[in-house]
Amino acid sequence: MSEKDYFVHETACVDAGARIGRGTKVWHFCHIMPGAEIGENCNLGQNVFVARNVKIGNNVKIQNNVSVYEGVILEDDVFCGPSMVFTNVRTPRAAYPRNTSSDYASTLVKRGASIGANATIVCGVTIGEWAFVAAGTVVTKDVPPYALVAGVPARIAGWACECGVPLKFAGNTTTCSECGKKYEKRGEATVERIA
Numbered sequence: 788m789s790e791k792d793y794f795v796h797e798t799a800c801v802d803a804g805a806r807i808g809r810g811t812k813v814w815h816f817c818h819i820m821p822g823a824e825i826g827e828n829c830n831l832g833q834n835v836f837v838a839r840n841v842k843i844g845n846n847v848k849i850q851n852n853v854s855v856y857e858g859v860i861l862e863d864d865v866f867c868g869p870s871m872v873f874t875n876v877r878t879p880r881a882a883y884p885r886n887t888s889s890d891y892a893s894t895l896v897k898r899g900a901s902i903g904a905n906a907t908i909v910c911g912v913t914i915g916e917w918a919f920v921a922a923g924t925v926v927t928k929d930v931p932p933y934a935l936v937a938g939v940p941a942r943i944a945g946w947a948c949e950c951g952v953p954l955k956f957a958g959n960t961t962t963c964s965e966c967g968k969k970y971e972k973r974g975e976a977t978v979e980r981i982a
């Protein structure tokens with residue numbers, strides 16, 4: 788067997804059957820379960836849990852104390868802030884266990900999206916490409932691409948560039964003041980990148 792091309796700290800527990808891509812770093816006290824697939828160049832901070840069958844893309848950054856439960860999919864370039872929370876059962880009851888794969892509602896976090904510190908993502912939603920979930924937000928519905936959402940429950944508070952800078956719309960189009968990417972607003976909840 789060739790030498791590992793990823794890093795796992797000696798206190799982390801990577802179960803047999805988990806797959807980890809080249810250049811990925813798994814820091815102190817993480818636990819990766821069998822069947823989990825983690826892409827290349829990811830960073831899993833201290834005390835990150837990745838459940839059975841979870842799929843994580845490339846270049847994903849997961850900060851300290853995040854549990855990625857079965858049913859969650861993280862596409863490439865997703866950022867999960869410290870101590871943010873995923874769930875995977877809509878109606879949990881200790882007395883009526885719902886703890887098999889078929890009980891889990893799936894949550895999809897699409898490419899480039901950022902989830903701020905201590906936010907909660909209630910299961911069964913899709914967070915669109917490059918969306919930005921502010922710290923402490925509770926997401927209960929789908930989030931459109933490029934939307935900046937905040938509050939409890941989450942509401943659209945604005946829009947964010949792929950580079951992370953808030954977008955200011957005067958008319959229907961705008962240019963990012965930082966990186967020059969251009970966007971068009973096509974309705975109250977739809978923004979697309981046009982250049």
Ligand SMILES: [Zn+2]
Nearest residue numbers: 948950963966
């Ligand atoms: Zn920008």
